[in-house]
Amino acid sequence: MSEEIINQLDDAPAFHRRYGDWALIAGASHGIGAAFARQIAAQGLNCILVARNETALESLKAELEAQHGIQALCVTQDLSAADATSRLLGAIGARQVGLVIYNAGGDPFISQFLNTSTEHWMKLLRMNTQTVMEISHAFGGRMIEQGRGGFLLVGSHAALGGMRKLGMYSATKAFSLNLGESLWAEWKDRGVDVLNLLISTVDTPTMRETMQRLNIPNAMTMPLPQADDIARLALQELRNGPTLIHPEDMAVAAGAASPGSLRRDHVMRKSAEAAQFIGND
Numbered sequence: 001m002s003e004e005i006i007n008q009l010d011d012a013p014a015f016h017r018r019y020g021d022w023a024l025i026a027g028a029s030h031g032i033g034a035a036f037a038r039q040i041a042a043q044g045l046n047c048i049l050v051a052r053n054e055t056a057l058e059s060l061k062a063e064l065e066a067q068h069g070i071q072a073l074c075v076t077q078d079l080s081a082a083d084a085t086s087r088l089l090g091a092i093g094a095r096q097v098g099l100v101i102y103n104a105g106g107d108p109f110i111s112q113f114l115n116t117s118t119e120h121w122m123k124l125l126r127m128n129t130q131t132v133m134e135i136s137h138a139f140g141g142r143m144i145e146q147g148r149g150g151f152l153l154v155g156s157h158a159a160l161g162g163m164r165k166l167g168m169y170s171a172t173k174a175f176s177l178n179l180g181e182s183l184w185a186e187w188k189d190r191g192v193d194v195l196n197l198l199i200s201t202v203d204t205p206t207m208r209e210t211m212q213r214l215n216i217p218n219a220m221t222m223p224l225p226q227a228d229d230i231a232r233l234a235l236q237e238l239r240n241g242p243t244l245i246h247p248e249d250m251a252v253a254a255g256a257a258s259p260g261s262l263r264r265d266h267v268m269r270k271s272a273e274a275a276q277f278i279g280n281d
């Protein structure tokens, strides 16, 4: 595959042709999701804003419509509900969704495995696995038919291995990473881009509140990467899947290789190896 790096945000009409008319942002009410929505609306795409906080969604909708002249649709939906995807699909109707950003997915429990009930872990499991799978299936199918589109799955360094107090979070983020990389390998020659964005700690309301709740020193003042910068970088790199690990991949990019080349090479090599046994169809 070409190592040419394409900056997606330099050409708004091209961005619209590839990903319009509507972008679905799951987890849009604040933080990185709201930053994605603002930057996507600035590219001229209509936005479907999904989260649980209706007031925050309506406020963002009013802002985006006033500032960018686009349409926004708010869908107040808990993505950890078993029927989340069917309800979401019902609310979206026939709108042409060309871009999916799955950003919801933080761990609201952060505890050792046995200190949270299986009922609670199921909520995280459904939000980060079942709903991701169902949304990818529904919108991926439509995008493949159209021969264009994009998926951006917001993940975490925790996807790369287990961690104390983050067992279910890291396991569910690994699911999303592995599904996303597989979809990239299947869809990359069919016009549909897939990017897993793996980030470490970022300045979001959820992260600051969590750090404060856990009595971390300097919880509100510790310098952290900004959500706007992360969202901009991810949209710029959307065509350079399957995975961008921030900030490590940017340091690699400063050397010989392009951002994401390590995971890209891994997925290409493993897909080719597996094809000897399971076919290349």
Ligand SMILES: NC(=O)c1ccc[n+]([C@@H]2O[C@H](COP(=O)([O-])OP(=O)(O)OC[C@H]3O[C@@H](n4cnc5c(N)ncnc54)[C@H](OP(=O)(O)O)[C@@H]3O)[C@@H](O)[C@H]2O)c1
Binding pocket: 026, 027, 028, 029, 030, 031, 032, 033, 034, 050, 051, 052, 053, 054, 056, 077, 078, 079, 080, 102, 103, 104, 105, 106, 107, 127, 154, 155, 156, 157, 199, 200, 201, 202, 203, 204, 205, 206, 207
């Ligand atoms: N912030 C970090 O340091 C960090 C680090 C690594 C990875 N990440 C990843 O980055 C993404 C965003 O993280 P974040 O810190 O902004 O926190 P977050 O708690 O995942 O919130 C992000 C958005 O998702 C929505 N959301 C959360 N739970 C939801 C649910 N059950 N149903 C529907 N919407 C839901 C939130 O709005 P409502 O509350 O209104 O529903 C918000 O709009 C997550 O996938 C997280 O795993 C973040």
